[in-house]
Amino acid sequence: MKKLFTILFVFACLIMSAxxxxxxxxxxxxxxxxxxVVFKLxxxxxxxHKTEGITVSLxxxxxxDEENTATHMIVFAGSLDALGxxxxxxxxxxxxxLGARLDHHIKDGSGARMGTMKKAYGDSAGDHPIQRYYILDVEDYAAFESSLTKYNTDHAPAGRAVMMGNITSGVSPEGENHWVIDGYKDFKGAIGGANAGLSDSDKAKRQADWKTFQDNNGGVRLVRSGLRVRLGQW
Incomplete structure (x- = not known):
């Protein structure tokens, strides 16, 4: 996997699995x-060319934000044995x-990472190509994961999927070590967000429980956020 890997952020897998x-x-x-041209290649x-047990997403x-200069990302995901x-x-x-051809059409590389997906909540059987991503610096891993699981259990995502995992290599000086992805079926859902369509009382309950999550998540700092669109998956 030679030169392509030297030219080819954000994280993520997206195999929906517990x-x-x-x-x-x-x-x-x-x-x-x-x-x-890059997409067609x-x-x-x-x-x-498919690798058994691997999902490839572009x-x-x-x-x-202006410092997050990558225009595209390619993600390889699967079991430890399959990825190895x-x-x-x-x-x-x-x-x-493929690498030689892409060299002529890719302006520059901007990063490479690896990690795991640990949890998935919500509509795991649906297709969610529009994804809001959050890159996080988490102080207490266990507290964060426990609090996030409780929050998403109490407020099970309807018609969307929430995924969480960590970053084990390719970490920047910002110290990011976890990520969360909020997946939607379309731009309307992504723009409206999790509160869209909720009653005032449901919004108030959700906000109160979010405050509880923030108070008990062990310390979390947002490093970066954005929205990505899946162009293809193989």
Missing amino acids: QESYWTNYTFIVEPENES IDDYFKE YANHFH GMYASDGGDAWDL
Whole structure:
């Protein structure tokens, strides 16, 4: 997996499972005029070359702050054995050719990370291509995970999915170590957010329980947030 891995943020897997899964990702910058070519190269390759047990997802980084310069991210996710097997293989000539072709159309790389997905809440059977992401610096892992699980159990996401995991490598000087993704079926849901359509009393209850979560999460600092759109999945 040679040069592509040197040119290819955010995290995330998105295999909806109650069990821990593993992911790696690579973020990169593509000029607008090259976006369709890059997508076609990746689409053509992964339609034909599938790795057993691995889900590959390509995202566009749609809403982001000015320092979060990646335009796209590619995510590989699966079990430890499946992901380990993928990296043990060099991909052969077809992989080398994909990397060589992408070199001509990707302006620059912007980061690479790996980690796990630990928990998923809500509509795990649905499709949620519009995803709001939150990159976090968590002080007390156990308290955070317990409090988040209680909150999402008491307020089970309806028509959306919430996922949480950690970052084990590729950490910046900001010290981020966890992530949360809020997945929606469409932009309307993502723009409206979790409170859209709730009654005033339900909003007040949700806000009170969110305050309880904040008081008991062991210390959490937001490092970065944004919204990404899934372009393809193989």
